[in-house]
Amino acid sequence: MSVETSGLQKGTIILSPHADDAALSIGGILCKRVLEEPVTLVTIFGRSNYRRDSSFQSDWKMVTETRRHEDLAFADSVKINLEYLEFPEASLRFGPPFDEIFSPRIDTKDNFPTDLLAVIKRIIDNTAPKSIFAPLGIGRHRDHLIVSRLSYELATLGIPPVVYYEDLPYAAYVSENEILQHVSCVRSALTPVYVPINHELSSKLTNLRSYKSQIGEFESGIVEYYASHWRSGHFYERVWASIPLAGTDLQPFLNDEYKDWHSGKNSRLDSLK
Numbered sequence: 001m002s003v004e005t006s007g008l009q010k011g012t013i014i015l016s017p018h019a020d021d022a023a024l025s026i027g028g029i030l031c032k033r034v035l036e037e038p039v040t041l042v043t044i045f046g047r048s049n050y051r052r053d054s055s056f057q058s059d060w061k062m063v064t065e066t067r068r069h070e071d072l073a074f075a076d077s078v079k080i081n082l083e084y085l086e087f088p089e090a091s092l093r094f095g096p097p098f099d100e101i102f103s104p105r106i107d108t109k110d111n112f113p114t115d116l117l118a119v120i121k122r123i124i125d126n127t128a129p130k131s132i133f134a135p136l137g138i139g140r141h142r143d144h145l146i147v148s149r150l151s152y153e154l155a156t157l158g159i160p161p162v163v164y165y166e167d168l169p170y171a172a173y174v175s176e177n178e179i180l181q182h183v184s185c186v187r188s189a190l191t192p193v194y195v196p197i198n199h200e201l202s203s204k205l206t207n208l209r210s211y212k213s214q215i216g217e218f219e220s221g222i223v224e225y226y227a228s229h230w231r232s233g234h235f236y237e238r239v240w241a242s243i244p245l246a247g248t249d250l251q252p253f254l255n256d257e258y259k260d261w262h263s264g265k266n267s268r269l270d271s272l273k
Helices: 023-030 060-077 117-127 142-156 176-186 201-210 219-227 267-272
Strands: 012-016 039-043 082-083 131-135 163-167 191-196 235-243
Touching: 012 023, 012 117, 012 142, 023 131, 023 176, 023 191, 023 201, 023 219, 023 235, 023 267, 039 060, 060 082, 082 219, 117 142, 131 142, 131 219, 142 219
Parallel strands: 012 039, 012 131, 039 082, 131 163
Antiparallel strands: 163 235, 191 235
């Protein structure tokens, strides 16, 4: 799945804390095919013991295998590569109670799992991407915050620019002002980019069905609502990036038309809290 570094940067890496996070958050962008190809999805905390229908399981091996197959099915549906890593998720590191899995602070000091940085660096060296997508860590899930912090470490190594995506479904449960505050804590001078997915939403929702152990109609409904809440009758995914948008085809979606959408002037956003 990876290629030798030739000195010419090409392609996109998407860092996903768990199987389903990228599909939930930027599945429309992936269907839109506006990212530099080849696209490689890197699922980091692949060792899992959680199912939505029965919560935390004692047999993590069976859950992990299920989620791996779901991730493979999604990657195949959007025609991208998959690197499925088996670092243990937060419920296996801290215990299953939900209050242990979520951090009370954005700037959590949780340690990176052993070898995580080296493994991700090796994947990047092998694929030589033009850009990397990573979660903002909205919702303060410990695994999402770790992957978001990982982008800082990569930046110090001269790694390509990082574009941040809003973590769904968590982003739908906080106000716009809370999202703006979170973004400012992650990195200064990030610009929001609203990518229209009117034609891709149906495919995005269909692809979410790949994750039967994690996503049902409720979660899909949240995704659809969040995509529509900026402008009635239209659907978007929002990412945050430094300008210029090196290594992506997202530049055409920068538009002053959207400048009030992230200024706190859109009161509909606060109704989600």
